[in-house]
Amino acid sequence: MTVLSVFLSAFLVPQTLAQFAILRVKQKTAADQSLEITDELVKLEDEAIFWGRMKMFTFILASFTYDYLVLIRFKIAKEALEIPMWVHKVLLGIAIVIHGVALALCALLESKPILYRDYGLGAWAERMTAAVALFSLGMDNLLSWAFLRCVRKLRAAIAKETNMDLRPLADGPARSTHIIFTRFADGSLPNVIDTISSPHGTDCPSGRRAIDNGTLRCGTDNPDWDESMRDFAKFLTVRKSNFTTPVTEPSTPVSPTMTDTTTLFQQSRLNSFEPGSYMRNDSNVLESFPQCARTFVANKQLHAATMITLPRGRTFRLVTVSVLVLITFLFLHSSLTDSETEYSRSHGSRISEKANLNRLLHQPGSPYTRGDLGYAQKAGLTLVPVDSVSANNTKDPAPTPRVKAAIVMLARNGDANGAVKAITSLQQRFNDRYHYPYVFLNDKPFDDNFKAKMRDAAPHSELLFGLIPREHWSYPDWIDQEKAKVARKEMREKNVIYGDSEPYRHMCRYNSGFFYRHPLLDEFEYYWRVEPDVQFHCDIPNDPFRFMQENNKLYGFTISLYEYIETIPTLWKTTREFIKEHPTLVRSDNAMRWLSDSPEQYNRCHFWSNFEIASLNLWRSKAYTEYFNYLDKAGGFFYERWGDAPVHSIGAAMILKPEQIHFFNNIGYYHGPFHHCPVDQPALADLCQCDGADNFDMNGYSCTSKWFKLFGGGQANIEAEKVRLINQEKKSEAKKKEEAQKAKEKEEEEKAKKKKEEEEKAAKAKAEAEKAQKAKDAAEKAKKEKEVAERAKEDAEGAAANEKVPAAAAEEKVPVGVKEKEPAAEKEEPAAVKDKEPIAPAA
Ligand SMILES: Nc1nc2c(ncn2[C@@H]2O[C@H](COP(=O)(O)OP(=O)(O)O)[C@@H](O)[C@H]2O)c(=O)[nH]1
Ligand SMILES: [Mg+2]
Structure with a gap:
């Protein structure tokens, strides 16, 4: 009796405590409709998980003990009942199979906590417990009956021995x-x-x-x-x-x-x-x-x-059987209702969801906070465990296990060359080391040329080519296509970019609300959107997907800017109506400040969605699904030209807290006409090849600096920008100085030149004056000499007149030349110079 009681209590006590613990959680959640995960609730749930595990543990223990007893008792029963050997074997076989399966299941549940639902016991474990209990009850009855027979036989034997009538x-x-x-x-x-x-x-x-x-x-x-x-x-x-x-x-x-x-x-x-x-x-x-x-x-x-x-006694036996049946029924009922019935659907699944969320919270290295989990539950947003990895279905193993992620490109067959360009760049910068798979989506089937080119561009990655279902790329029945046509015409007249394009509108609607529903993406949790013709400027040594998963990031961008208001006149109004109707779907500590300075206004800031590294679960969430459906019903994708960029941006900012949105500064990127080029930042200078002057981040038309101002981060960008501005100023000052210096030098040069010219001029004038003087002197000299000569002649003539011969001799000598005559003149000059000196100052 004692042994039996111990076995029973070993099994029943934790079973009961687990039921009570679950009941407390149920009561708490039923009372608290907000479903926020409070500390108290977490404590209650932990308690329930603990008792659930204890229940499992004692279940294993009790099963083993029971098996042991059954084996012994079968032997006795077999003899008492005189049953054939094969019946004995079959019964024994059933007992062993049932218990074996139950134990295997228990062991599996114990070893893989992820399989725990509803506080440590899966529905199947519950069913197995019920089956084992039922089997035990059945066997007990069978064995009891056998014992009864045995007792009767024994009694008869004793009666015979003692000559007593001990018959009942x-x-x-x-x-x-x-x-x-x-x-x-x-x-x-x-x-x-x-x-x-x-x-x-x-x-x-x-x-x-x-x-x-x-x-x-x-x-x-x-x-x-x-x-x-x-x-x-x-x-x-x-x-x-x-x-x-x-x-x-x-x-x-x-x-x-x-x-x-x-x-x-x-x-x-x-x-x-x-x-x-x-x-x-x-x-x-x-x-x-x-x-x-x-x-x-x-x-x-x-x-x-x-x-x-x-x-003994018919009435007693009837009552006992009824009680047994009742207990069995109650046990089965309590076991099964916890997992499958009405309660399960309304509360149980929420509780199991909570158990799952709690597991995320307590996981080692978990990046999630209670607030994240509480909101995720309300918004139907699935958060993934930090260690969630994909099956290794590509040829080469990645340096670290791959996250469940894919690179996604929406493209037409005609985009093949642009796609090759983009993929080649991404492969070189990142994916040649990781071999993440590619998913190509198209509203028309991809042709062989496109597929072959993609295979050449990414030979080591798995490539998946998907056709977009018609219902995802066509007019929903509530859209008035005539009205849409008129809207396109009006936009064309206003020269709105892509204003008259019908496929562009389908593309925007598809990217906004459908791409993540494509079956090819079902197995993934994150994606990287890549468009044809984009370029990546920097080597990306670490896995951005892993970064997202490990750090609770659900949306990543590189470039942000302002949207053309002509394309979204009523988007904000519709968004506000949605928020009013679904206030609980909006996260209270969201990131909407970035795109709305006051509730009435959208400041047109949006993430440029041609680049996105994000969680597919974000778009799959109840909150975003409801938001997209609301927008889609309003018809703005066709009556206006709502782009997927503002729609995604508003959706993400509404559902996520700022810390869950990541600015991928290290991913240099180009989609015409803008660049994100962090080459000026010391940490990235060696990884990037682009012109820092092209970096769009701090441009007045970018919203990224606003992001930094509100939510911090981007320190490197701010520093780099400061350095860039200082350098720019320094450069312009240096240039100015240089110019001033040059001007000065030029001036001096000109001055010097002028001076030189003047000097030369003066020298020339002087030389000319000297020459003139000389000429004058010479002329005067000549004149003087002439005069002297004339005088001499006259004198000679006078003398000749007086003495004829000497005069003739003097006359002969004059024509011989000046040279010959000069000494004669010089000889006489001192007298002449002396005489002329007062006349000469002009020289
Ligand atoms: N399959 C398909 N893809 C399209 C179509 N229109 C645009 N896309 C793709 O949608 C993305 C955005 O288009 P894009 O022309 O680059 O738009 P933009 O970046 O806003 O100028 C690119 O990946 C395109 O390849 C279309 O009609 N069919
Ligand atoms: Mg584009």
Whole structure:
């Protein structure tokens, strides 16, 4: 009895506690409709998980023990029931299979906590528990019945041995028969078999009652009754005294009103008796027992005691069976309702979802906060565990396990060359090391040329080519196509970019609300959007997908800017209406400040969605699905020209907190006409090849600096921008200085030149003056000489007149030349210079 109680409580206590713990969580969640995960709830849930595991553990223990007992009892039952061997084997086989499966399931659940739902027990585990319990009950009944038969046989054997009529009394009051088996304390021999028919009232059935010597005699006509009975009583006494009670002399006289066997046993104590000697010496008694009884006795495992209480009487049996059925029903009901029924759908799944979220929260390295999980639950946003990785279905292993992610490109067959350009760039910069798969989507089937080119561009990646379902790339039935046509015409007249394009509108709607629903993307959790003709400027040594997953990032961008208002006149109004109707779907600590300075206005900031590294679950969430459907119903994709960029941006900012949105500064990127080029930043300078002057981040038309201002980050960009501005200023100053210097030099040069020219001019003038003077002097000299000559001539003539010969001689000498004459002149000059000096200053 004790052993059975221990087994039962070992199993039932945690079972009950687990049920209670779950009940408390249920009550709490039912009371708290907000479904926010509070500390209290987390504590309650942890408790429920703990007891769920305990329940599982004890279930395993109880199953093993039960199996053990069943094996023994089957043997006995088989003998009692005299069932054929094959039935015995089949029953045994069933028992082993049921328990084996149950144990395997338990072991699996224990080893893989992710399989836990509903606080540590999956629906299947619950069912298995129920099946095992049901099986146990069935087996118990079967075995009980077998024991009953065994007892009957035993009783008959004992009756025969003792000449007592111990057959059950058909119409007597309810009684029970106890059969107690044990061994001597030294374990030497199976020894005591104790059958008590107790108490059967004060009366024997008619005709079987007699008072003999003051003793009630029932059911025997044996004249040796007293003696046999006494022997039998002695035999019983051995057990009763448990070999420890000293056999004593009678202390009280036999009562004349003894009415039942119990009293009779007491009476039997009056006789001295050697413990065990009776049985030991009388092996006939044992041999006369049925085989099943001998198996009981012989089984060493029944060392302490096995007591089987066999209810007798039809009413009693009926009540017992009913109770058993009721218990089975209740057990099954409680087990199954927890996982599958009405409750499950309304509360249970939410609870299991919560258990899942709690697991995310407590996972080692978990980046999630309670707020993230609480909101995720409300918004139907699936957050993934940090260690979620994809099956390795590509040829080469990546340096680190790949996240469940793909590179996605929407393209036409005609975009093949641009796609090759973009993919080649991405492969070189990143994917040649990781081999993430590519998913190409098109509203028309991709042709062989396109596919072949993509294969050449990314030979090591898995390439998936998908056709967009028609219903994702066509007019929904609520759209008035005439109205849409008029809108296109008006936009064309206003020269709005892509204003008159019908496919562009389908493309924007598809990117906004459908691409992530394509079956090819079902297996993925993150994507990188790439468009034909884009370029990547920087090497990307680390895996951005892994970064997203490990850091609770759900949306990543590189370029942001302002949207053309002509394309989205009513987008914000529609968004506000949506928020008003679905306030709980908007995260309270969202990032909407970035794109709306006041609730009434959209400042037109958006992430440029031709580049996106983001979570597919973000768009799959209930919150975004409802938002997109709301916008789609409003018709702005066709009546205006709502782009996927503002729609994604508003959606992400509404559902995510700013920390969940990441600016991918390290991914240099170009989509005409803008660049994100972080080459000016020291950490990235060696990785990037582009012109820092082209970087769009701090451009007045970019919204990225606004992002930095509101949510921080971008420090490197801000620093780089500062340095760039300082450098720019320095450069312009240096240029100015240089120019000033040049001007000065030029001026000086010109001055010097002028001076030189003047000097030269002066020198020339001087030279000319000197020359002129010389000429003048020479002329004067000549004139003087002439005069002298003339005078001399005159003198000569005068002298000739006076002395004819000398005069003629003088006349001959003059024509010979000036040279010859000069000495004569010089000779005379001092007199002449002296005379002319006052006239000369002009030279
Ligand atoms: N299959 C398909 N893809 C398209 C179509 N129109 C645009 N796309 C793709 O949609 C993306 C955006 O188109 P794009 O012309 O680059 O638009 P923009 O970046 O806004 O100028 C690119 O990946 C295009 O290849 C179309 O009609 N069919
Ligand atoms: Mg484009």
